[in-house]
Amino acid sequence: MKKAGMRRIGKLLLMLFMLQGVGVHADELTDQARALLDAGKGGEAYRLLEPEESGRAGEPLFDFLFGLAALESGQNTRAVFALERVLAMDPGNVRARAEIARAYLALGETETALQEFQTVKRQGVPADVSMTIDRYIASVRRVDSDTARSLTGYVELALGYDTNVNIGPNRNSVLIPSFGNLSFTLGPDSKANQDSFAMLGAGANLRQPLGSGFALLAGVSANVRGNSDKQQFDTYGGEANLGLSLTSDQNVYTLMAQGGTFHLDGNRYRDHSGLTAQWQRNLDARNQVSVFGQYTRLNYPDQEVRDAERWVAGAGYAHLFREGMVLYGSAYGVMEEPKRADVGWLAFSGFGARVGGRMNYDARTVLFGGANYEYRAYDANDPSFLRKRRDDQFGLMLGATHHFAAQWSVTPQLNLTYNKSNIALSDYHRSLFSVTLRREF
Numbered sequence: 001m002k003k004a005g006m007r008r009i010g011k012l013l014l015m016l017f018m019l020q021g022v023g024v025h026a027d028e029l030t031d032q033a034r035a036l037l038d039a040g041k042g043g044e045a046y047r048l049l050e051p052e053e054s055g056r057a058g059e060p061l062f063d064f065l066f067g068l069a070a071l072e073s074g075q076n077t078r079a080v081f082a083l084e085r086v087l088a089m090d091p092g093n094v095r096a097r098a099e100i101a102r103a104y105l106a107l108g109e110t111e112t113a114l115q116e117f118q119t120v121k122r123q124g125v126p127a128d129v130s131m132t133i134d135r136y137i138a139s140v141r142r143v144d145s146d147t148a149r150s151l152t153g154y155v156e157l158a159l160g161y162d163t164n165v166n167i168g169p170n171r172n173s174v175l176i177p178s179f180g181n182l183s184f185t186l187g188p189d190s191k192a193n194q195d196s197f198a199m200l201g202a203g204a205n206l207r208q209p210l211g212s213g214f215a216l217l218a219g220v221s222a223n224v225r226g227n228s229d230k231q232q233f234d235t236y237g238g239e240a241n242l243g244l245s246l247t248s249d250q251n252v253y254t255l256m257a258q259g260g261t262f263h264l265d266g267n268r269y270r271d272h273s274g275l276t277a278q279w280q281r282n283l284d285a286r287n288q289v290s291v292f293g294q295y296t297r298l299n300y301p302d303q304e305v306r307d308a309e310r311w312v313a314g315a316g317y318a319h320l321f322r323e324g325m326v327l328y329g330s331a332y333g334v335m336e337e338p339k340r341a342d343v344g345w346l347a348f349s350g351f352g353a354r355v356g357g358r359m360n361y362d363a364r365t366v367l368f369g370g371a372n373y374e375y376r377a378y379d380a381n382d383p384s385f386l387r388k389r390r391d392d393q394f395g396l397m398l399g400a401t402h403h404f405a406a407q408w409s410v411t412p413q414l415n416l417t418y419n420k421s422n423i424a425l426s427d428y429h430r431s432l433f434s435v436t437l438r439r440e441f
Contacts (some may be wrong), residue, residue, distance in 0.1 A: 033065045042072020053082075060086050064096055071103050079103040094120050110305030122364070122403050153204035153441040160199075164192040165233045167428060175425040176385045189232060192428060199225040199434075211246045217256065237262040243276075252280040258296075271299045274310075286320045290330075298336075305343055310336045325359040335376070344380030345389065351375055361400065369398045385423050392420045411436045 029052065036045035046069035049062070056062040067082035083100040086093055101116030164170070170192045175181045203221030209217055224236035243256030259273040274296035282288050294312040314332025321327070335349040356370025371394075378389040399413030412435045421427040 030061050030065055033069060037065065037068055037072070042069050046073040046075065057082075058085060058089075058277075060089055060093075064093075064099075067096070067103070068099060071099060071106065074106075075105045076103050080107070119234035119406075149209070150207040151204065153202070154199070154438055155202045156436050156438040157438040158199040158201070158434045159197075160432060161194070161196045161431070162227075162432045163194040164428060164430035165195050165197070165227055165230055166193050167430065168192040169425055171424070171427075171430050176384055178384045193230050193233065195227040195230045195233075197227045199223055199226055215245045215247075217241070217243045217245055217254070232265050233264075235262065245383045250282045252278075252282075254278045254280070268301050271301070273297050282400055288318045290316045292316070292332075305338070305340060306346060307339045308336050308346065310334070311337070325357060327355070327357040329353070329355040334376075345378055345382045347379040348389075349375045349379075350377055350391075356397075364404065365402045366398055367400050369396075371396050382423055387422060389421060389426065391426060394418045394420070407440045409438050409440075411438065 008208070011109045029048070033045045033049050036042070036048065045065070049066045049069055053060070053066060063082045063085045067079045067086065070076070070082060072080035078263065080100060080103045083096045083103065086096040090096070097116055098120045101113045101120065104110075104116060105113035151264075153411055166189065168189075168191045169186070171186070172191060173183050174184045175183055201221065201223035205219040208216040208218075218241065220240045221239070222236070222238035224234075233413065237260060239258065239260030241256050241258045243254060245255075246253045254277065256276045257274070258276060260271070260272045261268060262272075274294060276292070276294045278292040280288065280290040292312075292314055294310075296310040296312075298306070298310060298326050300306040305397065312332055312334050314330055316328060316330035318326060318328035331351070331353045333349075333351050336347060338344075338346045352372065352374035354370060354372040358366055358368040361367050373395070374391075374393045376391040376393070381387055382389055394417070396416040397413065399411055401409050401411045403409045413433070415430075415432045417430040417432075419426060419428050
């Protein structure tokens, strides 16, 4: 990164943080040093404070200003030492942590700098400061874009309760028109079953820059879910993806191949494979748009009649408000076509929309929520119910993530789903509450 650019962003950070107040007693020396830093005279501030370091090291305000002055003067190692003293006394000092990240970046320790910048963001800084940190993080990634490999991972454990583990109808019987509207009693496994559950998941993602803005992307994930009583609905599955991304100015283009499998009650239930493409453009620091498309092949080893191809295409928009809240929305079209031509009642087309947002509740807690809707119209009459199926599916999600320690978080979450259908077997509702403990690497 160019030194002039570092100085401009550093000055902005200094002004933003100073507006929040330092919370400690100032004196004539520190007032003078602060005035020099505000005026962009970091060298003079350093020469003013450096002779006093041995006698005043350990005073948070002095160490903070001395660290800034050292950083502005190119004395990056001295800056790290001074700011480390501040953080030793006050680990939650976001001002000092942001500046020590800038010092690490100047020293070329980009991985440590990125970790510190991300820690600052998680501590709930104001929106303007958050956007400045985002620009820093982007700068760090650009510095590393031609050489640095990124490997991240996670493990998580979730406990919860599900009112419809098998996504069945919430009724005991249905009328079947093809049998003269006779009433048929549903078996225990055909109607909605509720149960508590535990789920274990893990995953890893790799990003390997290839130069000229290109990067190789790869990831794997897996999870297993066990129910307390309804073990016949236990599931496990896994997914892998491999792709390329291209970053060019404000644009990011991504092409990803995906594949996975899903098992029910120990048996392979469904396999999928496909491609996803996305164009994302950052209009400015607050606004982002995207366009996406997805093709998926669905294979059911024990129900080949359901094998199908699925297409999804849509666009999205996200906005960051000055208060720090992020809101996003997307709309899409969807179509699914069975491989067999004689099962038109399984083919459908439709559309959907999603909206959501997130905001900082405090320094360690993020609140989030969202809602979605999807309409599906099937092509042919269902042979049992003698009508074309129509679905209106509604969803609501609410939750919070609390970062209680480095790389550790806990997330309580509630998901509500209601699928309103004119086919009785497809009409259902579901409530799922879970608490997830997650460790990131």
